[in-house]
Amino acid sequence: MGVKGEETRARLIAGTRSLIEAHGYFGTGLNQVVAESGAPRGSLYFHFPEGKDQLVAAALAQAGQEVEDLLAATVREGADTATALTALTQAFADRLTRSGFTKGCPIATVALEVAGGNEGLRQVCAEVYAGWQRVLAQRLTAEGFEAAEADVAAGQALALLEGAVLLAQVRRSVEPLLDASHAVRHLITAHANRAPQPTR
Template sequence: MATDTRSRILDATAELYRRQGMAATGLKQIAAAANAPFGSIYHHFPGGKEQISEEVIHAEGVRYGLLVAGQLAAVTDIVEGIPDIFASAAARLVELDYTEACSIETIALEVASTNERLRLATEVVFTGWIDGLTQWFADTGLPNDECRSLAMCCLTSLEGAFVLCRSLRSTEPMIAAGLAVQSRTRAALHASGGRPAVRTTSAIRRE
């Protein structure tokens, strides 16, 4: 847990956004959760909730990116490893009793048509994740456009599964999504002439 007030405010905001979304979270609630005086909110964030939200988006983007990058880097066989990545996300949902998921997705749904500054912040995060996944799939030897398509498929499946899992309080959507992405990847490799899906490098971008 961060000890300085500014970091505590960001950490508390991120947790509240993961649990209940941005719109339902007020500044007084953030201050209370951060164990900080209300006045410290505007002292550290003169732009108020919008500034806090923008910084949370970028910080959460880095945090989730590092978490997933570590999981991707541990995979040696991409096709066989995909369901494990989704299963790990499912296990995390169960561990948290379905109360938390991807805060970037939650915020993006709220601001896509209402706040261009925050929409752009979520765009930056999602673009970084897509680029990282594209790089990961590139180790299969597939063309870049196919790797990007697989990256899009993987990320949209994961984010969509988060929504359904929380609504249904079941990991079934996440497991099904993992198997669907695995099938899509296997089909792409078969169509390319059966290139091996074993990763040739251990590097994965972690920005």
């Protein structure tokens, strides 16, 4: 694929991301994607011959990887798990405020719609969330958590933040995210206090 082809594919994915984050899976049609991206309709089927689901899957995977990369980069810089989650919370808060509270988590809107009826996209969403949880669990393990406890704590922390994004959108306020950030710190501390202490 040449440079022009890569650019067209990237425009289609970017247009799809923008639309599904604001309007969801069912609120986004291929005509809208073509208009949003400025790409020729024929190029959509050239790059995504399986149609809408293949395009949405690519958009979800790209958005999810960006969040995972943010978490991983924060951890590489030496941040502990709570600080990495605070960075993620701030990223979601910034997205919400910039978009007038129409765009929060880039995965959640579609995940809620497709979880019960589209196995392919449900699996994509599940893999994205699993990647985020894995980064956090690995960091918690490095901080001294047992592997199983680290995975539980990471999952609970993500659930708190994802719920907070939904409340923030409904209330049109970042307060739920700020509250969730504090709650995550307490959650991680509570898990750490329950962890078995090394014997002397």
